[in-house]
Amino acid sequence: MELTKKKLFNEHGDRDWGKRRMIGGNTTNLIELNNVKYEWATKLYRTMMNNFWIPEEIPLAQDAKGYRELNEHERQSYDKIISFLIFLDSLQTANLPNINEYITAPEVNLCLTVQTFQEAVHSQSYSYILDSVCAAEVRDRIYNEWRDDKHLLTRNRFITDLYERFVENPSPDNLVRTVMANYILEGLYFYSGFSFFYALGRQGKMLGTVSEIKYIQRDELTHLALFQGIFREIWRENPELFTDAFVEELREMMRTAVEHEIAWGQYITANRIAGLSNELIDQYIKYLSNERLKKLGLTVLYPEIVEHPMRWVESFSNMNGMKTDFFEQKVTNYSKSSNLNWDEL
Numbered sequence: 498m499e500l501t502k503k504k505l506f507n508e509h510g511d512r513d514w515g516k517r518r519m520i521g522g523n524t525t526n527l528i529e530l531n532n533v534k535y536e537w538a539t540k541l542y543r544t545m546m547n548n549f550w551i552p553e554e555i556p557l558a559q560d561a562k563g564y565r566e567l568n569e570h571e572r573q574s575y576d577k578i579i580s581f582l583i584f585l586d587s588l589q590t591a592n593l594p595n596i597n598e599y600i601t602a603p604e605v606n607l608c609l610t611v612q613t614f615q616e617a618v619h620s621q622s623y624s625y626i627l628d629s630v631c632a633a634e635v636r637d638r639i640y641n642e643w644r645d646d647k648h649l650l651t652r653n654r655f656i657t658d659l660y661e662r663f664v665e666n667p668s669p670d671n672l673v674r675t676v677m678a679n680y681i682l683e684g685l686y687f688y689s690g691f692s693f694f695y696a697l698g699r700q701g702k703m704l705g706t707v708s709e710i711k712y713i714q715r716d717e718l719t720h721l722a723l724f725q726g727i728f729r730e731i732w733r734e735n736p737e738l739f740t741d742a743f744v745e746e747l748r749e750m751m752r753t754a755v756e757h758e759i760a761w762g763q764y765i766t767a768n769r770i771a772g773l774s775n776e777l778i779d780q781y782i783k784y785l786s787n788e789r790l791k792k793l794g795l796t797v798l799y800p801e802i803v804e805h806p807m808r809w810v811e812s813f814s815n816m817n818g819m820k821t822d823f824f825e826q827k828v829t830n831y832s833k834s835s836n837l838n839w840d841e842l
């Protein structure tokens with residue numbers, strides 16, 4: 498299969514949704530929401546639009562005081578985690594259009610465009626947090642953290658290199674690898690950081706920042722669902738790409754990501770944050786990776802971990818009744834979207 502960048506406008510394209518494909522399709526590139534193949538994508542688009550929020554509407558004055566009252570370990574973790582989140586959301590904002598150029602389903606292009614916009618809002622929220630919470634020199638240090646922190650630089654470089662591999666060589670295999678990398682980023686790389694903020698929130702600390710993070714996570718859950726959908730449709734439409742060796746490579750990508758995320762989470766918290774021990778981080782990230790792999794139809798890496806080790810985290814992330822899994826939600830916070838079931842597609 499050849500992968501070519503789609504044309505801005507293709508007058509020889511097919512309008513027939515039956516001929517539509519996630520990648521390698523012959524799209525006109527016109528957007529017709531009443532003529533879609535991937536119904537889940539239009540529903541997801543509406544959920545994403547309905548999640549619109551403005552970072553500055555959350556007051557952070559209390560957090561400015563709270564930041565000064567954090568102990569040294571908490572403040573250092575806070576700074577380093579924000580620094581990594583700034584990187585992740587900036588990278589997503591910049592890279593998603595690279596993927597979108599090869600997706601030949603307009604309803605999915607729309608979702609990726611909204612996602613790009615939401616990643617920009619997340620970046621805006623970090624700027625607002627840093628403006629509100631700390632002094633200008635601390636803010637500059639947080640933006641520059643990767644220059645001095647080798648762990649952070651190594652992580653940032655590793656993720657960027659995965660994405661650049663596709664940009665430099667846009668083969669079908671590399672597209673699947675980059676979709677997997679996005680799925681891992683959305684579903685795993687944010688989570689040590691999120692759980693740190695929720696651990697603070699549980700103690701009544703930095704509640705404004707915790708609210709910002711909850712809104713961000715609500716968006717990230719839809720991004721995770723989007724990449725789950727893209728991955729599964731590509732597999733369904735192009736089974737020849739998914740050889741046993743390739744599937745194993747994708748699982749190994751997840752294993753590497755788990756190891757990086759655990760090492761990072763343990764490095765930033767240093768076993769000194771109440772409610773977030775090294776052991777819990779290890780179990781939590783492995784547990785999450787199992788959940789993520791199952792959703793892609795892949796065999797889990799850590800079958801010994803079946804119980805969520807930090808159930809309290811879910812009370813923070815399940816905001817407004819939004820279920821953590823878009824495709825399994827029974828009660829929805831969006832009145833017009835209906836239940837989705839992959840088996841019906």
Ligand SMILES: [Fe+2]
Pocket residue numbers: 586589615616619713717
């Ligand atoms: Fe984001």
Ligand SMILES: [Fe+2]
Pocket residue numbers: 589616683716717720
């Ligand atoms: Fe995201």
